[in-house]
Amino acid sequence: MIIFLMGTVGSGKSTQAGLLSQKLGAHHLNMGGLLREVADGNNEDAQTVKNLIEKGEFVSDELVTKLVKEYLEGKDKVVMEGFPRTLAQASESGIIPDQVVYINLPDDVSKKRLTARGRIDDTEETIAKRLAIYHKQTEPILEYYRSEGKLIEIDGNRTIPEVAQDIARQVALNV
Numbered sequence: 001m002i003i004f005l006m007g008t009v010g011s012g013k014s015t016q017a018g019l020l021s022q023k024l025g026a027h028h029l030n031m032g033g034l035l036r037e038v039a040d041g042n043n044e045d046a047q048t049v050k051n052l053i054e055k056g057e058f059v060s061d062e063l064v065t066k067l068v069k070e071y072l073e074g075k076d077k078v079v080m081e082g083f084p085r086t087l088a089q090a091s092e093s094g095i096i097p098d099q100v101v102y103i104n105l106p107d108d109v110s111k112k113r114l115t116a117r118g119r120i121d122d123t124e125e126t127i128a129k130r131l132a133i134y135h136k137q138t139e140p141i142l143e144y145y146r147s148e149g150k151l152i153e154i155d156g157n158r159t160i161p162e163v164a165q166d167i168a169r170q171v172a173l174n175v
Contacts, residue, residue, distance in 0.1 A: 001026070002072070002095070003171065005081040006142065007103030009130045010110035011156045012163060013081040016103060019164045020171065021079040029071055031082025035059060038067055061086055065093040090141045099174055100145040101167055103156035107131055 003026075005017045014030060021028035039050040045063065052059050059067075068083055072095070080097075084090040105113075110131065114122045145151040152170045156163055 001077045002097045003079045004083065004097045004100045004145075005079060005103065005167075006100060006138065007156060008105055008107070008110050008134050008138075009127065010113040011103040011105040012160065013103060015160060016101075016164060016167055017079045017081040019160075020101075020167055023168055024077055024079065024171075026077035026079045027075050029068070029078055029080040029083070031064070031068075031080070031085070034067060034071060035064075058085070061088045061092070065089060065095065068093070068095055084141055086137050087140045087144060090144050097145075097150060099152055099171060100142075100150045101152045101154060101171065102142055102145075103154050103163065103167075105156035109157050 001024075003020065003024075005013045005020070007013050017028050017030065020026070035049055035053065038046055039053055040046065045067070048063065049059055064083065064085070068080075072078060084093065084095075089095075111124070111127050114127050115124070142151060152167075152174060154163060154166050154170065158166075
């Protein structure tokens with residue numbers, strides 16, 4: 001079973017993916033964490049990822065797909081967040097989710113959450129840039145999975161326990 005958690009920055013994807021993976025007894029793949037782990041390695045992929053991260057650039061769809069497929073080997077239950085990031089990753093990777101949970105959060109709430117957490121890279125400018133990238137690159141993926149009948153939409157503008165309970169209920173209903 002593969003479940004993707006999707007949502008804008010600040011929607012709580014990481015938190016909810018962690019909670020859901022615990023509830024399901026599944027592995028939790030955080031794409032950013034996987035890329036940082038790969039970058040710490042000592043091979044060609046590591047050097048490529050490290051160079052792109054240092055430049056603030058995205059890793060290619062092909063390399064991301066390769067790394068995710070390697071991670072998935074031998075795992076039967078995985079909750080993933082941060083993948084897919086592009087429509088090409090969704091439609092051409094061959095990685096087919098059983099369900100896609102979309103945590104819907106209005107941009108103004110996302111901005112408020114991100115500025116409140118106080119990270120140095122959460123400036124108004126970087127938040128606006130990340131939201132713009134999300135709307136351009138990631139939102140088309142939602143329509144793709146909606147057309148496949150795999151999209152579960154969750155209201156993310158609630159407490160962490162309320163969102164977690166809703167996700168667990170919706171996932172159970174759709175298994």
